Amino acid sequence: MAGLRQIAMQGRAVLGIVLSQFRTLWRVLGHTFTRADTVQYPEQKPALSPRYRGRIVLTRDPDGEERCVACNLCAVVCPVACIALQKAEDAHGRWYPEFFRINFSRCILCGLCEEACPTYAIQLTPDFEMAEYDRRNMVYEKEHLLIDGPGKYHDYNFYRVAGKSIGGKDKGEAEHEAPPIDIHSLLP
Amino acid sequence: MVGIVVDGEPHEVPAGGNLLQSLLSLGLDLPYFCWHPALGSVGACRQCAVVQYRDENDVTGRVAMACMTPVAEGLRIGLKAPAAVEFRAGIIELLMTNHPHDCPVCEEGGECHLQDMTVMTGHTFRQYRGLKRTHRNQYLGPFINHEMNRCIACYRCVRFYRDYAGGDDLQVFASRNQVYFGRFEDGALENEFSGNLVEVCPTGVFTDRTFSAHFTRKWDLQTAPSVCVHCGVGCNTTPGERYGTLKRVINRYHGDLNGYFLCDRGRFGYGFVNCADRLTEPMLHGQPVTRAEGRARLRDVTFKGAIGIGSPRASLEANFALRELVGPENFYAGCADADYAMLDTIRRVLASWPVHSPSLREVEGADVVLVLGEDVGNTAPRLALAIRQATRNCMLAAAAELKIAPWQDAAVRELAQQVRGPLFVLATTGTRLDELAEVVVRRTPADIARLGFAIAHALEPAAPAVSGLSDEDRQHAESIAEALKRADNPLVVSGTGSGEPAIVEAAAQIACALSRRRKQPASVSFVVPECNSLGLMLLDPKRLGKALESAESGSVPAAIVLESDLFRSARTEAVESFLSRVGETVLLDHSPQATAHRAQIVLPVGTFAETEGTFVNGEGRAQRFFAAMSPRGAAMDSWRWLAEAHPRHDWQCLDEVTGACAAAIPVLARMVDAAPRADFRIDGLKIPRQTHRRSGRTAASAHIDIREPQPQDDTDSALAFTMEGDAFDAPAALRTYSWAPSWNSNGQSIAKFQDEVGGALRGGDPGVRLFEPVQRGAAPWFTEIPRAVAAEPGVWLTVPRYHVFGSEALSARAESVVERIPAPYVALHPSDLARLGHADSVELNWHGFREVLPVLADDTVVPGTIGVPVGLPGMPCGPCPRTLALRKAEPHGSGVST
Missing domain, CATH: 3.40.228.10 (Dimethylsulfoxide Reductase, domain 2)
Structure with missing residues (x-):
């Protein structure tokens, strides 16, 4: 009895293997008639989500001014230390980067800089085509990074929220701010 | 010592102190704002709340302010008690209601005590929906930026500025949550300690304006322990570098010396290091040459039998190297004979x-x-x-x-x-x-x-x-x-x-x-x-006058001048005659000055921020300073130029020069103990000059060379130009920066490095005192008592006057300091001025030159004397004569110097 049961089990296993081969053949053949997931890159480009982590850009606020305030948080959070910048300040107190350099030959496109950015200035884009024959061409300066639009975040303007006054926005004109106090007033 | 119980744990603390200081000294973390070890307690901010229990049976307790609670035997408190934790979180939340949303554009960010305390209490989300109060800022001069919106009204600034430093132009205005800390009207803060507001303010109301102009976050600065070069006190400082620029100088706590505070000359005088006209290339007759050429010329000059003129602002090692090069009998002091x-x-x-x-x-x-x-x-x-x-x-x-x-x-x-x-x-x-x-x-x-x-x-x-x-x-x-x-x-x-x-x-x-x-x-x-005047004297130099005299006889074939401007130390005509009679003059200096224009060979050297060595301050304390950055261009340490030119010595690193100096000069024998030697290591690693959070390593120089440069090797000290190693456990003399987990601000994190908060640094304050009092020395009395000077008509006795900003040569080159330097003048007593016929300016005879200077009436001037400011840019050069003949100047300055 034990011998018969063993033979039956082996037979089922063999049958399973054979059927699996047919199922595989069927699947493969079936894909001949389905739409391909791959695209003919580079002739064809894939559609990438806006949240894709590719080439880094610096964006502008809705007023068209540079969003970057040179706070250095992206640089310090960068695990490969590939961001270097220097703060400068215009005549009205607005901070901006004097230079802003990203060494893309070191960048691992982790997106931590974007997470750290308090002004939505630095953003990763769905562009990944950055291959170069010369590593030196992968060093991007501010003029290579700065784009003309606000990127993914259309409305945010850091200086409208922050208490520091800049040209065109005086003390007390930011969100949730009371007008400046007249310290010469005798009223309590 | 008394026994107290904190969260059920018994501790021993010194008697007589307040609870906050004692807890911090125990290494426990308790948030606070208004308390400062040097300023004491006022209990204004209510942040350091703890729960105080009556006895071991009391489980409720009451909330008390730690800074206002004296420690007493058997005191039982709860630091982590829920009532205290909740109270502290509530206080921070209230303090933050008006705080602007501007940490990214605040110079304090990253070393802000308010940030630290907010994180420490766990306040992360803002519940307040009301409007934030705002304030207008003031212009406070070239040193300090003002951003009043950030104020949390802890009152530390006025307590420091008025009560501690004696300033009277910083006030508190208005009332309740509208209080305003500023001046009566816009203008420079006049007190010479205003720079300390930057470190005293727990947030970013007062920030360093010079630092802001080329701002870098604390974590990106490359720092080293240093000693201030702008006077003879020898305050400890921490200079910080980034992108080849000296970005700022901040206080480095020293329990016996400067404590928590620096003067503005020490804090803001660093600008001379960044001047564009620094001497950076070896020059031969005004033409740049290579380092090797410069070295060869220095060697030639030495063979001719040069004399050496040492410097009161160069390190002991540099002066000693010069003394060895020219021989002790040819070594002179580069300071005025009167100072000598x-x-x-x-x-x-x-x-x-x-x-x-x-x-x-x-x-x-x-x-x-x-x-x-x-x-x-x-x-x-x-x-x-x-x-x-x-x-x-x-x-x-x-x-x-x-x-x-x-x-x-x-x-x-x-x-x-x-x-x-x-x-x-x-x-x-x-x-x-x-x-x-x-x-x-x-x-x-x-x-x-x-x-x-x-x-x-x-x-x-x-x-x-x-x-x-x-x-x-x-x-x-x-x-x-x-x-x-x-x-x-x-x-x-x-x-x-x-x-x-x-x-x-x-x-x-x-x-x-x-x-x-x-x-x-x-x-x-x-x-x-100067910062090393006493150190120079300990090397037993001869006075400068002797060098000038011996040149008169034509017996000086060449002179090597180390980091000093002879025109400040001796009369112009004497220096001119010296320089013309001496066959060849070599100057080693970092900044252009009058002697540099006359020297045939100029060798560039590093400033205090770029070199290493030892200074002896007025107290007689030998202190080591370290380079925060590498020198510009072809500049090198002075001692290295001189050591390389020496025919016999083969000194490779600073320790060898220090050792040789200590062996040769008995009074300096202990100078080797001023800091650990260059082979000092912690776990096999040097002490890092860079923080573990430094950024931009692979991008900072990528535009020049895509390959990251190898960190520069420092053979002269136990410090490394890297971020690898243990900066926290470094001995006090090698502490490159002050940072501890949860404590980012310079003034507050130092508590983690002190034996007791406000006391000596762990392991002892750095530096070695060279002189201990002779117990029963029969000192001979000085018997030559000067005679009273009777005033002659028309001749005024000169009295030097000093200005914090301007009288010291190096700081006077700093851009921010220049704004605070007074215009040249002389001062007379009003009665003397009346006798001169109320002149606006006077013509005086300065070592034979006729000079016209504006005259100031000042009733603190002793009648019969004339106050002459020392070293102010625009004043006639050279040490001021003992007496001056002067008369009312003709209008239109007909008597301008000839």
């Missing part, structure tokens, strides 16, 4: 008299202070700040009688009002300390010296008497001597500022007389002109 004479006296007194030269902490403990002929506030501001604290000791004594603890700041000040301890200022002109003095006596330099000798005689009849003293001066001498006799801890302060050697001698005489009376060394503190 005074420094020589100071050297002898400190080395062999029974007097003690006190540290600044000891100065703060003095109960009677006599300042003899020195405008300490302008020549050594940090020492003046210590004297200012010393005048409070009578307040503290009165408070102690009423059992008020010294840290109860508001109570002590309320009790004492404006009462100040005995301070006697005997000066040759008005000084910054006059406002605190019980007695101010202004006389000519010779008369001040005579008065000093008279005080010494009144203290100890064995000291020579002074004849022909006026009755008034005799009374002054008697009363001051009486006060010094009664004092428990008297202090005499003098220095080289007056230009009168007899004043230094008189100060030493008084201290010696006190020592004899008290049978123990009395304290005397000497102000020396």
Whole structure:
């Protein structure tokens, strides 16, 4: 009895293997008639989500001014230390980067800089085509990074929220701010 | 010591302190704002709440402010008790209701005490929906930026500026949550300690304007322990570099010296390092040459038998290397002969008299202070700040009688009002300390010296008497001597500022007389002109005048001038004649100056921020300073240029020079202990100059070379130009920056490096004191008492005047300091000016040159003398003559210098 049961089990296993081969053949053949997931890159480009982590850009606020305030948080959070910048300040107190350099030959496109950015200035884009024959061409300066639009975040303007006054926005004109106090007033 | 219980754990803490300080000293974290170790407690911010229990059965307890709670035996408190935690979180939330949303554009961000405390209490989400109050900012001068929106009204700024530093132009205005800290109107903060507001302010209301101009976050600065070069006090500093620029200088805590505070000259004078006109290439007859060429020329000059002129602002090692190169018999001091004479006296007194030269902490403990002929506030501001604290000791004594603890700041000040301890200022002109003095006596330099000798005689009849003293001066001498006799801890302060050697001698005489009376060394503190003036003197140089004289006879084939401008140290015509008679002149310096234009060979060297070495301050403390950055261009350490030119010595690193210097000069034997040697390691690694959070390593120089440069090797010290290693456990002399987990701000994180908060650094404060008082030295009295000078008609006795900003050459080159430098002038007493016919400017005979200078009426000038500011840009060069003949200048400046 034990011998018969063993033979039956082996037979089922063999049958399973054979059927699996047919199922595989069927699947493969079936894909001949389905739409391909791959695209003919580079002739064809894939559609990438806006949240894709590719080439880094610096964006502008809705007023068209540079969003970057040179706070250095992206640089310090960068695990490969590939961001270097220097703060400068215009005549009205607005901070901006004097230079802003990203060494893309070191960048691992982790997106931590974007997470750290308090002004939505630095953003990763769905562009990944950055291959170069010369590593030196992968060093991007501010003029290579700065784009003309606000990127993914259309409305945010850091200086409208922050208490520091800049040209065109005086003390007390930011969100949730009371007008400046007249310290010469005798009223309590 | 008393036993207290914190969260059920027993601890031992020193008796008499407040609970907050004790908890911090135990290494526990408790948030606070208004308390400061140097300023004491006022209980204003309510942040340091703890729960205090009656006894072990009390489980509820009550919330108490730790800073206002004295520690007592058996005190039981809960740091982590829910009531305390909730209370502290609530306070932070309230403080933050008006705080602007601007950390990214705040210079304080990353080293902000408010950020640290907010994180520590766990306040992350804002619930307040109301409007934030806003304030307009003020222009506060070239040093300080003002951003009032960030204020949390802890009152630390006015407590420091007004109560501690004696400033009167920073006020608090308005009321309740509208309070405003600023000036009555826009304008530069006048007090010379205003820069400390940057570190005292727990948030970003007051920030460093010079730093903001080329701002870098704290974590990106490459820093090294350093020593200030702008006066002879030797305050410890931390210079920080980024992208090849010296970005800022901040205080480096030293328990015995500067403590928590620096003066503005030390903090903002660093700008000279960044000047575009620095000497960076070796120059031969005005043409740039290679380093090898420069070295070869230096060697040639040495073979000719050159003399060496050492520098009071170069390190001991550099001066010693020069002394070895030219031979001790050819080694001269690069300072004015008058300074030389005074420094020589100071050297002898400190080395062999029974007097003690006190540290600044000891100065703060003095109960009677006599300042003899020195405008300490302008020549050594940090020492003046210590004297200012010393005048409070009578307040503290009165408070102690009423059992008020010294840290109860508001109570002590309320009790004492404006009462100040005995301070006697005997000066040759008005000084910054006059406002605190019980007695101010202004006389000519010779008369001040005579008065000093008279005080010494009144203290100890064995000291020579002074004849022909006026009755008034005799009374002054008697009363001051009486006060010094009664004092428990008297202090005499003098220095080289007056230009009168007899004043230094008189100060030493008084201290010696006190020592004899008290049978123990009395304290005397000497102000020396430059950061290493005393160190240079310990190498036993000859005076500069001798070098100038020997050149007259044509016996000087060449001269090597180390980091000094001869035109500041001797008369112009004497220097001109010296330079023209000397065959060849080599100058080693970092900044352009008058001698650089005349030297045939100029070799560039590094500044204090780029080199390493040892300075000896006025106290006689040898302190090591380290490079925060590498020198510009072809510049090198001075000692290295000189060592490479030496035919026999093969010194490869600084330790070898230091060792050779210590072996050759007995009094400097202990200078090797000023810092650990270059082979010092922690876990096999050097001490990092960069923080573990440094950014941009792979991008900072990628535009020049895509490959990251290898970190520069530093063979001269145990510090590395990298971020690898243990900066936290470094010995105090090698501590490159002050940071501890949860504590990012410089002023507050230092608590983690101190034995006891506000006390000595762990492992001892850095530096080595070279002089210990000779216990029973039979010091010979100075017997040459100067005669009173009778004024001649038409001839005025010159009295040097000093300015914090301008009188010191290096800081005067800093861009921000330039704004604060007064215009050239001379000062006369109003009565003298009236005799001259109320002139706007006077024409004077300056070493044979006719100079026209604006004249200022100043009633602190002694009649018959003329106050001449020292070193101000635009003043005639050279040490000022002892007397000046002057007359009213013709209009339109017909008598401009010839």
